[in-house]
Amino acid sequence: xxxxxxxxxxxxxxxxxxxxxxxxxxxxxxxxxxxxxxxxxxxxxxxxxxxxxxxxxxxxxxxxxxxxxxxxxxxxxxxxxxxxxxxxxxxxxxxxxxxxxxxxxxxxxxxxxxxxxxxxxxxxxxxxxxxxxxxxxxxxxxxxxxxxxxxxxxxxxxxx
Amino acid sequence: xxxxxxxxxxxxxxxxxxxxxxxxxxxxxxxxxxxxxxxxxxxxxxxxxxxxxxxxxxxxxxxxxxxxxxxxxxxxxxxxxxxxxxxxxxxxxxxxxxxxxxxxxxxxxxxxxxxxxxxxxxxxxxxxxxxxxxxxxxxxxxxxxxxxxxxxxxxxxxxxxxxxxxxxxxxxxxxxxxxxxxxxxxxxxxxxxxxxxxxxxxxxxxxxxxxxxxxxxxxxxxxxxxxxxxxxxxxxxxxxxxxxxxxxxxxxxxxxxxxxxxxxxxxxxxxxxxxxxxxxxxxxxxxx
Numbered sequence: 515x516x517x518x519x520x521x522x523x524x525x526x527x528x529x530x531x532x533x534x535x536x537x538x539x540x541x542x543x544x545x546x547x548x549x550x551x552x553x554x555x556x557x558x559x560x561x562x563x564x565x566x567x568x569x570x571x572x573x574x575x576x577x578x579x580x581x582x583x584x585x586x587x588x589x590x591x592x593x594x595x596x597x598x599x600x601x602x603x604x605x606x607x608x609x610x611x612x613x614x615x616x617x618x619x620x621x622x623x624x625x626x627x628x629x630x631x632x633x634x635x636x637x638x639x640x641x642x643x644x645x646x647x648x649x650x651x652x653x654x655x656x657x658x659x660x661x662x663x664x665x666x667x668x669x670x671x672x673x674x
Numbered sequence: 675x676x677x678x679x680x681x682x683x684x685x686x687x688x689x690x691x692x693x694x695x696x697x698x699x700x701x702x703x704x705x706x707x708x709x710x711x712x713x714x715x716x717x718x719x720x721x722x723x724x725x726x727x728x729x730x731x732x733x734x735x736x737x738x739x740x741x742x743x744x745x746x747x748x749x750x751x752x753x754x755x756x757x758x759x760x761x762x763x764x765x766x767x768x769x770x771x772x773x774x775x776x777x778x779x780x781x782x783x784x785x786x787x788x789x790x791x792x793x794x795x796x797x798x799x800x801x802x803x804x805x806x807x808x809x810x811x812x813x814x815x816x817x818x819x820x821x822x823x824x825x826x827x828x829x830x831x832x833x834x835x836x837x838x839x840x841x842x843x844x845x846x847x848x849x850x851x852x853x854x855x856x857x858x859x860x861x862x863x864x865x866x867x868x869x870x871x872x873x874x875x876x877x878x879x880x881x882x883x884x885x886x887x888x889x890x891x892x893x894x895x896x897x898x899x900x901x902x903x904x905x906x907x908x909x910x911x912x913x914x915x916x917x918x919x920x921x922x923x924x925x926x927x928x929x930x931x932x933x934x935x936x937x938x939x940x941x942x943x944x945x946x947x948x949x950x951x952x953x954x955x956x957x958x959x960x961x962x
Contacts, residue, residue, distance in 0.1 A: 518677060535675055535676070535677030535720065536675050536710065538707070538711075557711055558708045558711065558712070559704055559707075559708060559772070559773075559775065559776055560773075562773065562775055565775055568778070571747070571749060571778040571779075572774055572775050572778050573775050573778040573779050574775040574776070574779075576707075576711075577703050577704055577707045577708070577775075577776075577779060578703065578707075578779070579677070579700075579703070579707070579722075581677055581679075581722075582700075582703075582722065582724070625774065625775070628774075629774075643861060644774050645774075646773055646774070646861045646862050647772065647773020647774050647775045647776065647862065648773075
């Protein structure tokens with residue numbers, strides 16, 4: 515099985531790896547690049563724990579082959595905080611205790627950030643529908659939704 | 675597994691025609707990769723179509739219709755103002771497929787070729803009178819979307835053939851379409867019944883109509899009798915009852931965990947009526 519040389523950009527940094535064409539982008543991020551923030555929950559695109567952006571579009575990295583990332587821009591949870599400073603979403607998740615085991619959290623943060631970039635003022639319904647593909651088995655979603663709404667207000671410069 | 679990324683559909687068709695084992699084309703991958711990971715379908719040759727120029731494009735055709743590239747994901751359809759204005763029913767069908775993440779990848783062509791009788795984007799395409807452009811070893815041909823599925827998981831495409839574009843006809847004036855599905859929740863589910871209606875008005879009277887049903891037979895159905903029930907009417911109560919009766923009569927569903935055959939037959943009539951009402955209101959100028 516010949517491996518394919520892939521050059522891609524992850525969180526702004528150019529990276530290279532050799533991929534078996536059967537390996538997913540999630541496998542490549544975790545096992546070849548050591549970026550283990552993206553999680554494998556289901557491996558079938560149902561749970562959203564592996565959410566990343568691919569050329570700015572939110573996708574499940576378990577449903578993308580590593581070789582498909584060649585020449586693309588990949589955004590992962592590792593790129594959400596900037597220089598050790600937490601993103602407002604991350605701060606609000608801590609403040610609202612919007613996580614318990616934390617396994618779904620990276621995917622939810624990446625997905626919520628993608629939402630707020632295209633819709634800075636979402637309704638609660640819009641947040642819930644946008645995050646329908648991110649499953650959490652601990653918190654019951656209310657704290658997550660409240661944290662996203664509060665972070666959105668924070669990013670708009672409104673006092674929550 | 676050999677991974678190919680040809681730069682033309684002709685090359686893609688040549689690779690597929692020459693392949694000896696299991697072959698799959700890759701667009702959004704939301705079905706193909708799930709089947710690969712689960713071991714249900716392990717391709718010997720995987721042909722990624724997304725390096726072919728134009729596969730991400732949505733372009734107006736010379737006659738005023740639309741040509742949609744095979745890699746255009748649901749999210750991009752929903753973000754295209756011109757397409758949403760002309761064919762809101764087609765777009766809303768595709769947008770019901772999966773989560774935000776799946777919408778970032780899943781395509782009309784993939785939903786069609788996966789061959790599910792419950793595919794949410796297919797009834798809207800059938801009602802719209804959409805066609806697909808197919809490239810194969812013998813050249814290019816056109817086929818109505820209604821004729822692509824031939825059974826669960828089966829299509830009319832022959833070895834080496836690949837869909838190279840989805841083509842929607844010109845919408846024209848005083849026309850509207852809509853798609854509705856029944857699921858027992860609000861999101862992230864597979865249709866128990868789906869119904870799409872596309873129609874054109876002459877004044878307040880329906881001059882043309884097409885009605886398509888999903889998840890009530892081995893393939894998506896185009897129901898001529900249901901369309902005939904509303905053509906020449908203003909969608910009054912008796913026309914609505916005739917539409918529901920014709921839609922229910924066309925069903926040939928199965929009992930499964932999502933719903934019984936009897937339930938599907940009844941709900942198909944209800945969904946057809948509601949979709950017809952929305953399409954009618956859109957034809958009169960209501961925005962989607």
